[in-house]
Amino acid sequence: MTALDGIGRSELDVKESRDFALGPGPLRPRDAATLILLDHSGGETRVLMGKRASKHAFMPGKFVFPGGRTDPTDGRVKVSGALHTAVEQRIIGGTRITKTRARAIALSAIRETYEEAGLLIGTKGAFSTNHEGWHGFAEHEVQPNLEKLRFVARAITPPGRVRRYDTRFLAAWRDDVAVELPEGPTLELEELAWMSLAQARATDLPAITLSILSDLEERLKHDPDLSLDAPTPFYRMIRNRFKRDLV
Template sequence: MEAMTKTDVDKLDKGLAAHGGRPLRPRDAATLILLDRKGDEVLVLMGRRHAGHAFMPGKFVFPGGRTDPADSRIATATALHRDEEAKLLAGPGRTSAARARAVALSAIRETYEEAGLLIGESAAFATDKRDWQGFVEHGVRPSLETLRFIARAITPPNRVRRFDTRFFSAWRSDVAVELPGGGPTNELEELVWLPLAKAREADIPDITRMILDELEKRLAHDPLLRPGGPVPFYRLVRNRFTRELL
């Protein structure tokens, strides 16, 4: 476990105002880092948040958002790889298999809602869950087997918003349908594919830059992102922010 400085802590939640009330319980959230290869370069999909958003306006981010417990009840073409599930179940808290599944599926759902990309297999799909109707309409059964768990970060206490965020990755080849107009929520104003080096230079939150650094290091040792790789986990432990590996 590596302790981090106060500056490192500030980097993880820059822009989130502190408050003096009772610490909020972090909410489950998920982010998807969608990757593509162009020659020797790895590109990453990012989108610019609406300037009118209260949270990180105008910043380039990965698609993502809060987990809906109902996500765990969505049928999938394939399950999480057992090594990835084991990593999701590791660490503090009582993460059940159902909760891990819901978090992973929320990354897929948010990528559709914000970027118009449906990850899965072309096949008949049915559900009465409103947020998944795009998969029904376009005949895509979501798939979890290709997701890779890249990082986890919990927002420190005494912040206006707190999230327990799991960062996943997938490849563009895992996308069954790409909608030309982007996602239905229009939360991201601009979608761009950037080389990793260019992405780090964009107007991005500091935590995003840190995760990109982690991803680049992992790709250097494991360009295929095989299942069960090391997962950095950032959190506050006894008033010290730490980085440990799951």
């Protein structure tokens, strides 16, 4: 159990008032994806974290993983390696979204990691595209690759926020990065750093990020390769209680 499991809506509102702008927002959350990049070298697992700019209404000044909203056109980008069927089914997660939409969600995590952190995940090789947001992959000759992504968690932003997302948290390894640039082209994340899991937990994290990082740290103790069939946490509001279930 984590600190958020079973917490009431009013208590959660207070806890997250510094993470989100509260107020009437969309009834239906938008699809989004986050990528947790892990580095196993050096004998200690490290994770990539970045600080969001203070001007953002969503998690201002907080340390987060790279990620953002899904663009439907992401699903039409060519890849050198397909999403594993088990990961695809976890992304769909009992919803009515299509396999193409699931693919778009996964690809949005890779695109956002390039835009925010300057890291291009994929395979070196000629690549061309007309899709906005992917020209950097063509410029640096990196073919996006989905085959090594692993599903880590899912979280739906509770009602009462000016922005709501249905976020899938995916993981990849630093070895999957084909090109590392000094920074991302959008500069949305500041103070990018590779941290030990303990160091990451000690930063100023949104409550949901801390919970998912704690879940991941516990899982890595007995499942360092993030196996495809392991149960994963799903956070969402049910009858005014924020619940964590393993699915």
